[in-house]
Amino acid sequence: MKFAKIPMATINRLSIYMRTLQDLLEEEMDVISSERLAKQCGVNPAQIRKDLAYFGEFGVRGVGYRVSDLINQIKEILGLNRNWNLAMVGLGNLGSAMIRHGNFIKHGYIFTSAFDVDPQKVGKRLPNGLIINHVDELEEIVKEREAHIGIIATPASAAQSVANQLVLGGINGILNFAPVQIQVPDCCHVENVDFTIKLDCIAYHLSSGG
Amino acid sequence: MKFAKIPMATINRLSIYMRTLQDLLEEEMDVISSERLAKQCGVNPAQIRKDLAYFGEFGVRGVGYRVSDLINQIKEILGLNRNWNLAMVGLGNLGSAMIRHGNFIKHGYIFTSAFDVDPQKVGKRLPNGLIINHVDELEEIVKEREAHIGIIATPASAAQSVANQLVLGGINGILNFAPVQIQVPDCCHVENVDFTIKLDCIAYHLSSGG
DNA sequence: CCCATAATGTGAATAATATCACATTGTTAA
DNA sequence: TTAACAATGTGATATTATTCACATTATGGG
Incomplete structure (x- = not known):
């Protein structure tokens, strides 16, 4: 079956x-x-x-x-009778909010690394204890900490490059919040989350009287 | 057509x-x-x-x-050649992050009200200038400020009750981040966003070798 | 023990969605 | 002016997903 x-x-x-x-x-x-x-x-x-x-x-x-x-x-x-390690890339509003949010751990998703390019942020400690690393170290650290899933919460312009890095780091699953279609090899599975698409969808329904 | x-x-x-x-x-x-x-x-x-x-x-x-x-x-x-007014309910990590995020305004979505139940938060001013109101005032304020779309960023337990309030306030479109299925009259269109479902989906693909 | 009941599991029917393949029609250049 | 070209718009076809309807099978009571 x-x-x-x-x-x-x-x-x-x-x-x-x-x-x-x-x-x-x-x-x-x-x-x-x-x-x-x-x-x-x-x-x-x-x-x-x-x-x-x-x-x-x-x-x-x-x-x-x-x-x-x-x-x-x-x-x-x-495949949820185990834990999955997450790598968060981009610690803007959304990325930070997700890491603070307790719901993921409850379901077995654990952040084991976090990355940003902003020198102001690199080195800082997050509420969950994680230290923010520079994206330059992404490939290496992701391997080291055995991340399974990468989360892209960067601006659209950085998304593709981050995706490439994640794939190089051996990651086969990506949750993409950036509002662009990222290209990855077949071995990697991407799920997109785009709030504005959902809002557009609501707007359509509201304006076409449906 | x-x-x-x-x-x-x-x-x-x-x-x-x-x-x-x-x-x-x-x-x-x-x-x-x-x-x-x-x-x-x-x-x-x-x-x-x-x-x-x-x-x-x-x-x-x-x-x-x-x-x-x-x-x-x-x-x-x-229906995007106009602005849409948003009512944000729940100013936890996610709700706050969304309001800070500039991408919505760029696409014509404008937060005109924000609600929470936490007395610590009610009365506070958000970065965009909005003052947080108590959920008790939701119906009234939503009408007053002509909100078109409600965003539910509350815990699951509060979601249905908030949805009811929004509908009473005359809202016909809801973006629901709470991980429950909310019930609304047919006139109201709901879109759900649930990150953990997306993660589950990735987990499935990773573990079934797809 | 056997029958009535209730709710599953599933083949068949239907509906929805995506793709193909090509006729149609603007454009450009000789 | 006209022929070659390129890319749309769309009917036909294929694929996928959902719903129906009922045969099947545990359970509990008489």
């Missing part, structure tokens, strides 16, 4: 299901049907079952899914 | 095209083919033409698209 090509959208949804299930677990719910879960996630129940079916059978017919089991299964599927 | 149902993905891409075209304009390029633009945006050339075809004919056969014209056309389509 793991060899079928899985839709990207499915992976995204699995992450959402997991988040919701974790909330349900805190509310001491131990079994849930696809119908109830679907409602809470804003999707179709069959969608959930199909998404899960790519990877196996996790439910009990006539009963539903055991919440804690399903969480673990999805973690297994997504 | 404006009455056909436009794919969501098309709207997203239009925003990306526009961003890329703006870069090209700065490089003094005045005409571009769908092929070159496609390469730069990482999509298929036919995709660009199809996306634009939903709204009209903007190119010149045998030549391509005039960069500055196309930017204006896309702005028109997306």
